[in-house]
Amino acid sequence: MPGFGSSEKMIIEGNAFGKYGMPSSHTQFMFFFATCIPLFFAASAARKNQNFSNHLALLQFVSYVCATMVAYSRVHFEYHTYSQVFVGALVGIALGVAWTWLYKTVIEKSVIPAIANSSIAKKLGIVSKKQQMEQTADADQKQQ
Numbered sequence: 001m002p003g004f005g006s007s008e009k010m011i012i013e014g015n016a017f018g019k020y021g022m023p024s025s026h027t028q029f030m031f032f033f034a035t036c037i038p039l040f041f042a043a044s045a046a047r048k049n050q051n052f053s054n055h056l057a058l059l060q061f062v063s064y065v066c067a068t069m070v071a072y073s074r075v076h077f078e079y080h081t082y083s084q085v086f087v088g089a090l091v092g093i094a095l096g097v098a099w100t101w102l103y104k105t106v107i108e109k110s111v112i113p114a115i116a117n118s119s120i121a122k123k124l125g126i127v128s129k130k131q132q133m134e135q136t137a138d139a140d141q142k143q144q
Helices: 025-047 053-076 082-116 119-124 129-143
Strands: none
Touching: 025 053, 025 082, 053 082
């Protein structure tokens, strides 16, 4: 075993680029978020009729550059092979798209309102955006 500060590379037993699994979970995680973050911001901007296309393009570019740097580091430090990193990137992108779709079509439209309208949420003082708008409208009517 090399001593502290030695330039020799420490060889991990059983690692011929295979001790760590397929796919690379670090790469998968980074590409998941590199996919989700711009998609969520794009959906939010579209819902508010705002155009942030230049900012979204920059955000997406920076997100994927960071994810690619993590993927490269996994191969460079010999934790994974190119195929493990490539599969991790594909799985991360696919799961990012799937999660964004699931959130925007199911969770945001049915699960979150159900939670916001629950008795526990009312006891905790949590109100949905719709309820907040109704309360504001009621307060405005009372003032008039």
